[in-house]
Each structure stands twice: as structure tokens, then as C-alpha cells.
Amino acid sequence: MKRGARMGISDLIAGFLQECLDETGDGVLEVQRGELAQRFNCVPSQINYVMSTRFSPERGYIVESRRGGNGYIRITRVQVDRETLLMHVINSLGDRVDLPSARAILGNLAEAGALKEDLARTLLAAVGDKALGAVPRDLRDQVRADVLKNVLILQV
Template sequence: MSSISDIIERYLIKTLREAPSGTIQVKRSELADLFQCVPSQINYVISTRFTVEKGYVVESKRGGGGYIRIRKVRFVTPKAHYDMLLRMIGNQLSQSAAEDLIARLQDERWMTVREAHMVKKLVSREVLDLPIPLRDKVRARMLRSVVTTLFASKGE
């Protein structure tokens, strides 16, 4: 059985996919009414499931005419996409940010479900049994290598 958060997320993703511009603008209160939940539930879904690591840009304006604008980031060239991913990974990366990035690569069809599952396991804290600062650095190096390999293999 799906949680209300899953249902809201699916609704927003479906609406985004159907939007010709790749951008949607919604009102928090209207979504809360639609899903019969509190507006803070909408905030939770947007802040946790529509992150930069997952490939979304979210803008929010509060107040009477307030809105939430969600845009799926699209790149003109694979090189621009690759460069942005490497900048996002940086020199250290938390497990949750890594999982979001892996989900994005899978969603964008750079990885299969199986590959994503394997990489998630490899960069998990259970496998990288190291002190946190070192673990986040090793995880980032591993993901930079994965991204480099994925983008190099698409060019063949």
C-alpha cells in the first residue's frame, strides 16, 4: 500500500512529464486539499523527493499568491550533464545524496535497475566501513568514477 507521500510524488512526476515546458507551478494549499492532507505534507514531499541530486529545481513563493514551481533539469549536451554531475558530487558525498544521484541516473536511463542497486550497495555505509569524513570522500571518488565510466561508454 502506497503512502500519501508516494501518491503525491507520483502525481507531481506525472504532471511534470505531461507539461510541455518541463515545468509545473502548483499551490501548496490546493495540493493539500486535493490529497486531503496538511500543507506541511506537501512541503515534506517536495523537499525530500524533488532534490537537485534527483534532477529537479524547486522555487517557492510564500504568501497569498504563493506557488511552488518544479522543473526537471534537462541538458543540451551529455558533456554539460556530465560536468554538472561531477560538480554535484564534489570531493565528498553523503549516502543519501549518493542514493538520490543514483536514482537520477537510473531515472534518466544512464543506469539499469540492476546497476543502480549494485552501486547503491557499493557506496553504502555498511560496505564503506570507515570514519565518516573518509567514507564520504571515498564514496565521492567511487561515484565520480561510475559517472565517468557511464558517460564514456555512451560515447562508444
């Protein structure tokens, strides 16, 4: 039941942000993470989840974020070619990627047509916990990020 409730709030937040983006006219929206969390009576990490899954580069958005007291989130709607999209994803991966994030990134890239579906599934298997079983748990997210970056670079 809890998962369904979380998915419901994610849909509400995403819908609200999409409406606000549509109203801006220029495809740029700036919001306060804290105010948004307060409006939807959720934790700020829920806002982060919506940003990473619904407003990702693979879906045609660039999200800039600044944390702290005056932290904000700026969402920009963009149209980019396949190579630009892949490079943006590569550059935004960071040093560590957890498995749910890898799953979302690869799913979004496949959905956007930047990766073939069979390659996305294969890559997900390659960075999954079964494949990384010999890697100590505390290093898996780092290895996962390295593997993702290297394979995605070959796709550019």
C-alpha cells in the same frame, strides 16, 4: 505503518505534480514548496524527498530550487542523452551524498538505462557503509560523493 503512510503521501504529491506538469503544455512547472507542504499537510522535507526520488534527472526532469521565504521549485521535463544525463548527475552531486541518496541516484540511473544494472549494484556496494567502514562516519558522505563522481565520470 509509518513508512507506508509516507509512501502514500509521496505518491499523492508526485501524482499531483505530474498532473500539473501535464497541464502546463510546455513541460515546466513552478510551485511554492511551503504551499505544497501545506496542501498535503506534510513537512517541506517530504516535498524534497519527492523531488529527489520522483523528479530526478535520471527520470527525465531537471529540478531547480530556491529556498527561503519566496522559495520555489521549478520542474522541467527534458529528454537528454546518456552522457548529458550522467554529467548532470555528476554536477548535481555536491560535496556530500548520504547512502539513501546514493541508492536512489544509482537506481534511477540504472532504470533510465544510463548505467548497467550490475555496475549500479557494484558501485552501490563500493559506496556502502560496509565498504567505507574504515572511514570515520563524519567523512563517509564526502568519500561517497567523491567515489560516485569519479566512477560516473569514467562512464561519460
